[in-house]
Amino acid sequence: MKLALASSPASDESARKQPAIQVSNLSIVFDTKGGQVIAVDRVSFDVAPGEFVCIAGPSGCGKSTVLNTIAGLEVPFEGEILVEGAPVYSPRPDVGMVFQQPHLFPWKSVRRNIAHGPRMLGKSTTEAYAIADDLIAMVGLKRFADAYPNTLSGGMQQRVAIARALANQPRVLLMDEPFGALDAQTRTVMQDNLLALRDRIKATIVFVTHDIDEAIVLADRVLIMSAGPGRILREVAVKLPRPRSSSVLVEPAYHSLKKDCLDVIRAEGLRAFNQSDAN
Amino acid sequence: MPEATSAESDIALRTGGRARRPNSVGLRRLNILVGALSLPLFIGLWELVSRSGTVNMVLFPPPTVVAAAVLEWIRSGQFFSDLLASLFRVTTGFIVGGALGILLGILTGQFPVISSLLSPLFHILRPIPPIAFVPIVILWFGLSEAGKLFLVVWGVFFTVWLSTHIGVQKVDRGLIRAALMLGTPRRQMLQEIVLLGALPYIVVGLRTAVSISFYTLVAAELAGAFAGIVYRIEIAQQNLQTGQVMGGLAALGLISFIADRLFAALAERIVWWR
Ligand SMILES: Nc1ncnc2c1ncn2[C@@H]1O[C@H](COP(=O)(O)OP(=O)(O)OP(=O)(O)O)[C@@H](O)[C@H]1O
Ligand SMILES: [Mg+2]
Numbered sequence: 001m002k003l004a005l006a007s008s009p010a011s012d013e014s015a016r017k018q019p020a021i022q023v024s025n026l027s028i029v030f031d032t033k034g035g036q037v038i039a040v041d042r043v044s045f046d047v048a049p050g051e052f053v054c055i056a057g058p059s060g061c062g063k064s065t066v067l068n069t070i071a072g073l074e075v076p077f078e079g080e081i082l083v084e085g086a087p088v089y090s091p092r093p094d095v096g097m098v099f100q101q102p103h104l105f106p107w108k109s110v111r112r113n114i115a116h117g118p119r120m121l122g123k124s125t126t127e128a129y130a131i132a133d134d135l136i137a138m139v140g141l142k143r144f145a146d147a148y149p150n151t152l153s154g155g156m157q158q159r160v161a162i163a164r165a166l167a168n169q170p171r172v173l174l175m176d177e178p179f180g181a182l183d184a185q186t187r188t189v190m191q192d193n194l195l196a197l198r199d200r201i202k203a204t205i206v207f208v209t210h211d212i213d214e215a216i217v218l219a220d221r222v223l224i225m226s227a228g229p230g231r232i233l234r235e236v237a238v239k240l241p242r243p244r245s246s247s248v249l250v251e252p253a254y255h256s257l258k259k260d261c262l263d264v265i266r267a268e269g270l271r272a273f274n275q276s277d278a279n
Numbered sequence: 280m281p282e283a284t285s286a287e288s289d290i291a292l293r294t295g296g297r298a299r300r301p302n303s304v305g306l307r308r309l310n311i312l313v314g315a316l317s318l319p320l321f322i323g324l325w326e327l328v329s330r331s332g333t334v335n336m337v338l339f340p341p342p343t344v345v346a347a348a349v350l351e352w353i354r355s356g357q358f359f360s361d362l363l364a365s366l367f368r369v370t371t372g373f374i375v376g377g378a379l380g381i382l383l384g385i386l387t388g389q390f391p392v393i394s395s396l397l398s399p400l401f402h403i404l405r406p407i408p409p410i411a412f413v414p415i416v417i418l419w420f421g422l423s424e425a426g427k428l429f430l431v432v433w434g435v436f437f438t439v440w441l442s443t444h445i446g447v448q449k450v451d452r453g454l455i456r457a458a459l460m461l462g463t464p465r466r467q468m469l470q471e472i473v474l475l476g477a478l479p480y481i482v483v484g485l486r487t488a489v490s491i492s493f494y495t496l497v498a499a500e501l502a503g504a505f506a507g508i509v510y511r512i513e514i515a516q517q518n519l520q521t522g523q524v525m526g527g528l529a530a531l532g533l534i535s536f537i538a539d540r541l542f543a544a545l546a547e548r549i550v551w552w553r
Binding site for chain 2 (some may be wrong): 105
């Protein structure tokens with residue numbers, strides 16, 4: 001298996017600085033009824049501080065598993081993960097996570113959901129609420145500060161989930177298909193919101209998606225994964241100018257990038273097909 | 280509120296000034312009227328049948344006789360001592376059984392070792408109807424108050440234990456992962472996430488237990504008591520005071536109805552985010 005070594009816009013910087021995330025030789029195996037399943041097979045990649053990396057790939061290729069392991073929710077079978085130079089054993093507050101489902105605490109108002117993290121880290125209620133109110137303004141939900149999650153739309157709930165993850169000022173923000181459950185229109189708005197937000201926070205972001213368009217709109221670099229077992233096929237640097245918005249989808253540079261990505265995916269699909277044919 | 284009025288007039292304009300379903304208001308009024316007539320109609324019919332001579336009036340007394348018996352019951356002062364005795368048994372049994380059920384439900388739901396130890400035992404004991412314990416309760420406790428409490432506690436406990444256990448187990452794993460990612464220490468997970476996540480289940484269990492506590496009250500007082508609503512019904516039966524028997528039944532129905540409604544209103548406040 002060949003690991004992609006293409007240079008990225010942040011690579012000059014990362015030569016000087018220690019990477020925010022180092023994944024080396026990561027394998028993850030699940031015990032199932034049908035025996036052991038290799039979900040992720042010797043995956044390695046680095047993410048530079050402040051970089052926005054998207055992991056794209058088909059359903060079941062292990063994207064969530066990789067992300068959960070960086071988060072400390074899953075234990076590596078083999079290999080190592082360093083965040084800010086320190087190995088990850090369990091969830092840590094400087095790594096934030098947004099899941100595909102918002103997973104908001106239904107018994108807490110928007111403000112108290114967002115204040116939960118700071119409260120857990122020992123901040124007073126007043127401090128925590130002040131942090132929450134800033135973030136509520138940032139995600140444009142001032143009118144809903146006292147609303148309960150079940151009264152919000154899916155897009156609004158996901159904005160609360162993002163604000164909640166940012167409340168602990170994480171150095172690394174992990175996002176697992178956060179817009180996957182939203183309709184196309186809302187998704188575009190959310191992508192633009194995230195791009196704007198990203199310019200204000202200084203977190204390193206790893207964003208999982210199976211949508212190549214979404215990956216190109218958002219990322220500095222796209223890692224394309226393949227299924228069975230999950231591996232990284234190729235990485236594609238996205239050298240589109242920033243500040244960016246979802247309108248890059250109509251630019252010529254975008255089309256050639258998308259073609260690169262699709263070529264990789266098509267070649268892999270063909271290879272997998274021929275292989276299964278031979279068996 | 281100018282916004283509301285403009286929206287209202289907007290709707291009125293679009294519907295041409297008519298409510299969309301003019302029939303619905305009339306239908307609702309009819310339903311309310313029929314609902315208000317339900318009990319008077321039933322009682323009137325009962326009175327007619329009882330006095331028609333086709334049934335034995337001693338065994339099937341009319342509502343007026345029942346009402347007289349109830350008034351006499353209240354005037355003699357026995358009603359309130361009976362009511363107090365029954366309510367005391369139900370409330371104490373409910374509180375003790377509910378508290379034990381919640382406590383053990385959390386323990387078995389949260390800790391697999393405790394669940395392995397206790398769940399098999401509980402699953403064998405739970406389906407035995409509490410009434411079946413009356414003979415042994417009389418052997419153990421005689422006619423004392425402790426025996427009656429034991430029966431009510433027993434009935435309430437298993438329902439509340441099971442619903443709490445299931446509630447704790449069903450807490451959304453996603454919420455726990457989200458809480459972990461936000462720096463919630465594992466030892467605080469119970470108070471921060473698990474208890475609240477299980478609360479809707481616990482409340483449903485408690486509500487079921489309200490009616491169960493009244494069933495077991497019947498068993499407890501039939502087993503022998505010196506006061507209580509069901510005790511009074513039994514005494515009246517022995518004296519062939521059918522009016523008093525029916526009055527006692529009505530009182531029991533009314534009390535458990537009120538208890539259920541009170542708890543339903545309380546439940547809405549306990550699960551405040553619904
Ligand atoms: N807890 C688990 N137990 C057993 N197998 C698992 C478990 N979690 C994931 N897997 C398996 O690991 C593989 C990768 O799963 P993963 O959820 O990481 O995929 P994914 O790329 O995130 O897919 P999707 O796009 O559908 O979210 C799948 O084949 C899945 O069946
Ligand atoms: Mg996934």
